[in-house]
Amino acid sequence: MSIDLEFSRFATSYNRYSIIQSHVANRLISLLKYKPKKILDLGCGEGAIATRTDWEIDFFLGVDFAKKMLELHPQTQKIKCIYYDFENDALYDELCLYDFDYILSSSALQWAKDLNRLFYNISRLNFKDFAFGIFTSNTFKTIHKTANISSPIYTLDTVLDTAKKYFDFNYEVKNYTLEFEDSIEMFRYIKKSGVSGNLNKLSYKETKRLINEYPLNYLEFEVVFLYS
Numbered sequence: 001m002s003i004d005l006e007f008s009r010f011a012t013s014y015n016r017y018s019i020i021q022s023h024v025a026n027r028l029i030s031l032l033k034y035k036p037k038k039i040l041d042l043g044c045g046e047g048a049i050a051t052r053t054d055w056e057i058d059f060f061l062g063v064d065f066a067k068k069m070l071e072l073h074p075q076t077q078k079i080k081c082i083y084y085d086f087e088n089d090a091l092y093d094e095l096c097l098y099d100f101d102y103i104l105s106s107s108a109l110q111w112a113k114d115l116n117r118l119f120y121n122i123s124r125l126n127f128k129d130f131a132f133g134i135f136t137s138n139t140f141k142t143i144h145k146t147a148n149i150s151s152p153i154y155t156l157d158t159v160l161d162t163a164k165k166y167f168d169f170n171y172e173v174k175n176y177t178l179e180f181e182d183s184i185e186m187f188r189y190i191k192k193s194g195v196s197g198n199l200n201k202l203s204y205k206e207t208k209r210l211i212n213e214y215p216l217n218y219l220e221f222e223v224v225f226l227y228s
């Protein structure tokens with residue numbers, strides 16, 4: 001296991017709301033042991049993984065339950081997407097018919113309501129290797145502490161303990177920070193980035209207090225990479 005820290009400044013580029021996800025996707029790709037030809041991507045979104053597979057493939061199958069994201073995903077003869085909930089058991093009954101070199105998932109599995117069931121379902125598939133990048137509850141940890149609320153996503157220990165039941169794997173924990181010039185911009189980022197979690201439940205007054213009392217000029221993210 002290694003613990004690593006990476007810093008970023010809030011960018012003004014078109015993908016500024018997914019800047020950390022893009023670091024995660026880059027790291028995930030760098031963890032692959034070879035250039036897989038048959039790939040399954042769970043929670044594929046707009047195609048962060050597909051656009052990074054710049055080698056010859058046989059097929060790439062992306063799964064996502066957000067139609068708007070799938071519309072933006074590259075689709076070719078070899079790259080197909082299916083509109084499906086990756087927590088639906090029926091998906092795995094269908095996917096059992098395929099052989100995959102790699103199952104990949106970047107910045108998506110932390111939203112599983114039942115991580116145990118999800119890992120069980122993935123373990124039923126025919127695949128050689130896997131690599132997952134999963135956000136942990138240490139994401140926004142100082143925000144949660146300041147606002148006195150709990151994280152909506154799994155702790156590092158829960159992810160590891162659950163995965164150990166189904167897979168042999170290596171893991172790496174990476175901490176990312178994203179720095180902002182002002183706190184209003186920072187909290188706007190949280191809202192727009194789609195990772196706000198329990199912060200949505202705060203009242204206007206509580207949010208105002210949090211913005212005033214948050215002691216950092218950056219946001220914290222923690223991602224665990226599980227890979228075979």
Ligand SMILES: C[S@@+](CC[C@H](N)C(=O)[O-])C[C@H]1O[C@@H](n2cnc3c(N)ncnc32)[C@H](O)[C@@H]1O
Nearest residue numbers: 043044045048064065066085086106107108111
């Ligand atoms: C933060 S985005 C990451 C997208 C892409 N993998 C990337 O790295 O940019 C998370 C994606 O997971 C998808 N997702 C979350 N829960 C899902 C589920 N239960 N079934 C299918 N897709 C899901 C969301 O729709 C979203 O596209």
